[in-house]
Amino acid sequence: MSYYITTPIYYVNAEPHLGHAYTTVVADALARFHRLLGEETRFQTGTDEHGEKVMEAAEKAGLPVKEFVDRISAQFRRTWDEMDISYDRYIRTTSPEHVRVVQQVLQKVHDSGDIYYGEYGGLYCYGCETFYLERDLIDGKCPDHQVAPTYIKEENYFFRMSRYQDWLIDYIAAHPQWIRPERYRNEALAFLKEPLEDLCISRPRSRIEWGIPLPFDERYVTYVWFDALLNYLTGLDYPAGEFYPRFWPGVQHFIAKDILKPHGIYWPTMLKAAGVEPFRHLNVHGYWQMPQGKMSKSLGNVVEPGYLAQHYGIDQIRYFFLREMVYGLDAHFSEEALRTRINADLANDLGNLFARSLGMAFKYRKGVVPHPGVPEAADKDVAADAQAMAADFLRLFPELEFPKALARVWEFINHLNRYIVTCAPWELAKDPGKAQRLDTVLYHLLEGLRWLAALLRPVMPGSALKMSEQLGLGLSLWDLPLSQVLKWDRLLPGSLLKKGPPLFPRLEMEEK
RNA sequence: GGCGGUGUAGCUCAGUCGGUUAGAGCAUGCGGCUCAUAUCCGCAGUGUCCGGGGUUCGAAUCCCUGCACCGCCA
Numbered sequence: 001m002s003y004y005i006t007t008p009i010y011y012v013n014a015e016p017h018l019g020h021a022y023t024t025v026v027a028d029a030l031a032r033f034h035r036l037l038g039e040e041t042r043f044q045t046g047t048d049e050h051g052e053k054v055m056e057a058a059e060k061a062g063l064p065v066k067e068f069v070d071r072i073s074a075q076f077r078r079t080w081d082e083m084d085i086s087y088d089r090y091i092r093t094t095s096p097e098h099v100r101v102v103q104q105v106l107q108k109v110h111d112s113g114d115i116y117y118g119e120y121g122g123l124y125c126y127g128c129e130t131f132y133l134e135r136d137l138i139d140g141k142c143p144d145h146q147v148a149p150t151y152i153k154e155e156n157y158f159f160r161m162s163r164y165q166d167w168l169i170d171y172i173a174a175h176p177q178w179i180r181p182e183r184y185r186n187e188a189l190a191f192l193k194e195p196l197e198d199l200c201i202s203r204p205r206s207r208i209e210w211g212i213p214l215p216f217d218e219r220y221v222t223y224v225w226f227d228a229l230l231n232y233l234t235g236l237d238y239p240a241g242e243f244y245p246r247f248w249p250g251v252q253h254f255i256a257k258d259i260l261k262p263h264g265i266y267w268p269t270m271l272k273a274a275g276v277e278p279f280r281h282l283n284v285h286g287y288w289q290m291p292q293g294k295m296s297k298s299l300g301n302v303v304e305p306g307y308l309a310q311h312y313g314i315d316q317i318r319y320f321f322l323r324e325m326v327y328g329l330d331a332h333f334s335e336e337a338l339r340t341r342i343n344a345d346l347a348n349d350l351g352n353l354f355a356r357s358l359g360m361a362f363k364y365r366k367g368v369v370p371h372p373g374v375p376e377a378a379d380k381d382v383a384a385d386a387q388a389m390a391a392d393f394l395r396l397f398p399e400l401e402f403p404k405a406l407a408r409v410w411e412f413i414n415h416l417n418r419y420i421v422t423c424a425p426w427e428l429a430k431d432p433g434k435a436q437r438l439d440t441v442l443y444h445l446l447e448g449l450r451w452l453a454a455l456l457r458p459v460m461p462g463s464a465l466k467m468s469e470q471l472g473l474g475l476s477l478w479d480l481p482l483s484q485v486l487k488w489d490r491l492l493p494g495s496l497l498k499k500g501p502p503l504f505p506r507l508e509m510e511e512k
Numbered sequence: 513g514g515c516g517g518u519g520u521a522g523c524u525c526a527g528u529c530g531g532u533u534a535g536a537g538c539a540u541g542c543g544g545c546u547c548a549u550a551u552c553c554g555c556a557g558u559g560u561c562c563g564g565g566g567u568u569c570g571a572a573u574c575c576c577u578g579c580a581c582c583g584c585c586a
Contacts, residue, residue, distance in 0.1 A: 183517070183583095190584065193585090194586085331525095344538065348552080352551050354548095363547070403525090417551095421552065421554090424547090504549085
């Protein structure tokens, strides 16, 4: 089974914020997870660069459109690089490959009769890029922009989305997990209770130039969503490239709830019309609620991922994202909550466990992994719990149950901390007759840490690597599929540990 | 206006098919340890499970209703 993991391509009319970062980190963690299991994995992100709003944003910035999109797209890419995002491909909708794919699909759907030419007149808001009905207006103005829309009548091309309504309803009904979590599946079904209208997929060039020309009518460019969604096919070099048959339809799309409609309705019907199998899952997540309410520029509470990463550390942010938000639900964001997680979970529990374990190994055994003796009950408990933790983690992670998966890992961390107190190695060290017992305890501790490093790799890649280095793990204990790494007693007695700075420095809570 | 969700400890949340004294983490208080990043371990709590009514031997859980907040659609 192969995994094709995607984030949305982010719209370049605004700079990267917390929400973009969350989607991207989740997708990255899952991609790393599948790679670790030795599964064929491909992960992609990128930017969506056409449409009227982008033109406007460029104008506002006083830049030629191309220059503007280059700049913002690069900014997104830099942010992901700073956050250790392991994308295999970075898609831009202005790239020639993408333009080619969009035109091919349009032509195909046109040829098969699912695109027709028609006339549409209505009240159009340029800000929303949408036609409005009288009843939707507030005081005759667009509800979002407070601007009176203009009546325009124009001829356009329409995609016969309505033709696939029943098919889509049946497909959703037959595949309960297809759109997940369930609340969003229900929302998609709610859309479909009303008759589906055909989708207007063109914009006249007289009005907007910044888009992909329709292959069958040069007077028009493609509607930005029809263009953007196809990036998922471009990323596999559809239709002739080698990736397409390898990775389609094993697709895991990750999106935030605001773009459920395009992904849950437009996209599957587009695929159906183009003769392409549906994706495997659409994974929809919620919003980060800010302390002052919704995140918005006017409130000045937009959080930049780059700032967080620099201030608190990449892995700290990644951990927080996955631990604090139940996938699919909204969650609260605050720097205070972040600091609390960092100190309580990372510095105190995990970081300190790691430091005290290695500290004792150096103090009592000169940094050499000892040979374990015959295990006692407490030791066997540790080994058994490690196995149980791994089993739970491996089950929960692909179900997107990140908080549960991590909480389970932390149960094991607590177990190891308790194990230390119970066995009291500092007492054993005082009695030469208990040398072998001390060896056994230290070995079990270090071996437990090795399992932690292995499992935390998708979540905190940088820290996991530091752990593996300090544990003296060679490539044979690290760069292998998890199934081979996760075997108790694999840590090699006699191998050398390495000292290092604290994995997760404790933050002072007073400072702000 | 229609549909849906949420409401549980000071805070953030878990509570499967209805079944003993309703749970976790953080914060708080007390005790223990000294290997460790003043960390760790143990103990202690505290609750009108949003209000009201109903079904049931038994309701945080099911039904009705009211309130509050949120989302989607129109």
